[in-house]
Amino acid sequence: MKIRSAVAVSAAFLLAACGGGGQIGDSNSGNAAANKKLVLIPGITAEPFYISMQCGFEEAAKAAGYEVDTQAPAKFDAAQQTPIVTGILASKPAGVLIAPTDDKAMAGPMKQLKDAGIKVVEVDTKLQDTSIALSSISSDNEQGGKLAAETLDKLTAGKSGSVLVLNTKAGTSTTDARAKGFEDAIKSFPNLKYIGQQYTDNEPATAASKVTATLAANPDLIGVFATNLNSGEGAATGLRNAGKTGTVNLVGFDASPKQVEDLKAGTVQALIAQDPAAIGRQGVEQAVAAIDGKETKRDIETELVAITKADAEANSKYFYKQSC
Numbered sequence: 332m333k334i335r336s337a338v339a340v341s342a343a344f345l346l347a348a349c350g351g352g353g354q355i356g357d358s359n360s361g362n363a364a365a366n367k368k369l370v371l372i373p374g375i376t377a378e379p380f381y382i383s384m385q386c387g388f389e390e391a392a393k394a395a396g397y398e399v400d401t402q403a404p405a406k407f408d409a410a411q412q413t414p415i416v417t418g419i420l421a422s423k424p425a426g427v428l429i430a431p432t433d434d435k436a437m438a439g440p441m442k443q444l445k446d447a448g449i450k451v452v453e454v455d456t457k458l459q460d461t462s463i464a465l466s467s468i469s470s471d472n473e474q475g476g477k478l479a480a481e482t483l484d485k486l487t488a489g490k491s492g493s494v495l496v497l498n499t500k501a502g503t504s505t506t507d508a509r510a511k512g513f514e515d516a517i518k519s520f521p522n523l524k525y526i527g528q529q530y531t532d533n534e535p536a537t538a539a540s541k542v543t544a545t546l547a548a549n550p551d552l553i554g555v556f557a558t559n560l561n562s563g564e565g566a567a568t569g570l571r572n573a574g575k576t577g578t579v580n581l582v583g584f585d586a587s588p589k590q591v592e593d594l595k596a597g598t599v600q601a602l603i604a605q606d607p608a609a610i611g612r613q614g615v616e617q618a619v620a621a622i623d624g625k626e627t628k629r630d631i632e633t634e635l636v637a638i639t640k641a642d643a644e645a646n647s648k649y650f651y652k653q654s655c
Contacts, residue, residue: 366425368398369618371611372415374430374456375533376403379587379651380560380607381430384454386655387611388428395619400424407500407533409436416440426450426618428611434459434504450621454614455607456504461629466617470605471632472505476512476556479582482601482637483554484520486580492553495545496528497538497562506558509584513556523554531562538565543573552579560585567598586638586650594640602638604649609633 371388373381385401392399402419404411412432419427420443427444431437431453438460444451445463453467461467483494496513499506510528517525526549531538538557542565546552555570557563563583567590570576576598583590586604593599610633617627638646 366423366622367396368400368422368424369615370419370422370424370427371399371401371454371614372412372419372427372429373401373403374412374432375407376405378560379653380455380585380605382653382655383651384430384607384611386652387608388615389611389655390608391612391615395615397425397615397619404432407432407503409433412437413440416444420444420447420449423447424449425622426452428452428454428614428618430455431458431504432456433500433502435502438463450618452614452618452621454610458504465621465627466614466629466631468610468613468617468631468633469505470610470635472508473512473515475584475603475605475635476509476514476558477516478512478635478637479509479556479584479601479603480513480516480520482603482639483517483556483580483582484523486582486600487523487553489522490553491522491524492551493524493526493549494554494556495526495542495549495552497541497555497557497566498528498530499533499559499562501530506584509558513558524551531565533559533561535561535565535568538562539569539572542566542569546573546575546579554580554582557581557583560587560590563599563602564589564593567593571598588651588653591643591650594638594643597640600639604636604638604646604651606633606635606649607651 369392389399402415409432438458441463451464453464455469457467496510498510529541555566557566570579580600582601583599584603586602621627
C-alpha cells in the first residue's frame, strides 16, 4: 500500500498540464483538456477526515493547473448529496471526485455525471456498481478492521470479556468493510466474545447511548471498536459518562483533533488512522489521467496505522486537520 509522494504527483501533473487542449471525453489524446475545473464532493461537511482530503485535493489540483471547488452535504446522507451532484451537472466540470454516501442510492446521480462526459473518481467510499467510476481510492478497510481487532487483543492482554462494534450506516462501503474485517479477525481471540454491531446513524449522541445500553446489558464489556470518527467520539462520551473510561478499551477509526485529544487523555486507547490527504491527491492524479486520455488504475489502497498514546507524537503526520 505505497503512497506516491506529493512531489512526484505534482510533477507528473505539471507535465500533463502543459499539453494541448483536448476536449472532455477524448480517450485518444495525451493532451490536457481545455476544461480545467475539478470538483470534490465529500461525504459530509466540516469533518476533519474530509477536510484533510480536501487539502490534498486542492494541493494536487492546483499544482496541475486546475480550478477547484468543494461541495459537501450537511449530513452523510444520499438525499442530501444527490442534489449537489445534479447541481454540478450544469457547470460540467472536467472531473468529479466523490465519496458516495450510499453504495446503491448514489449510483443513479453519479451515472448522470458519467453520461455527461465528466470523469468520475470515487474517494474513500464507493458504489457496488463498478462501471461508473474510473477509479476508486480508499484505505484497505477490511485490513483496518483486522488491525483494530489485533490492537484490541493487545490492549486487553489476555483478559476475557465482550466486545462491541459501533458502525455508522448500513450501506456505507468503508465502514461495512471495517466491521467485516474486525468480525473475521476477532474469531482468532477466544477470550474476546463478539456481541455484534450496532448502527449509530453517524451521530455521536446515538453512539453514546448505544454504549450506555450495551454496558447495562453486558457488564463484562471489555472493548469497543468504533468504525468511524463520529461513532468513536460518541463512544468516548458514553464510556466517560458511565465511568468506564480505561476499563473498557476503545479503539476508534480515524484521527480527528478530538479523537487525538481523547487518545492523549486516555479516554481512547488506540486509533486506526488513515491518510485522507493522500486519498485526495491520488484522486486528482487519476482524474487528470482520465481527462488527458491516459490509463487509470481501477482500485488504489492507501495505508493505515494503529496509534496508541505511547507512539502518538511519532505518528502525528496522520492526525487530521480542521483547515488547510
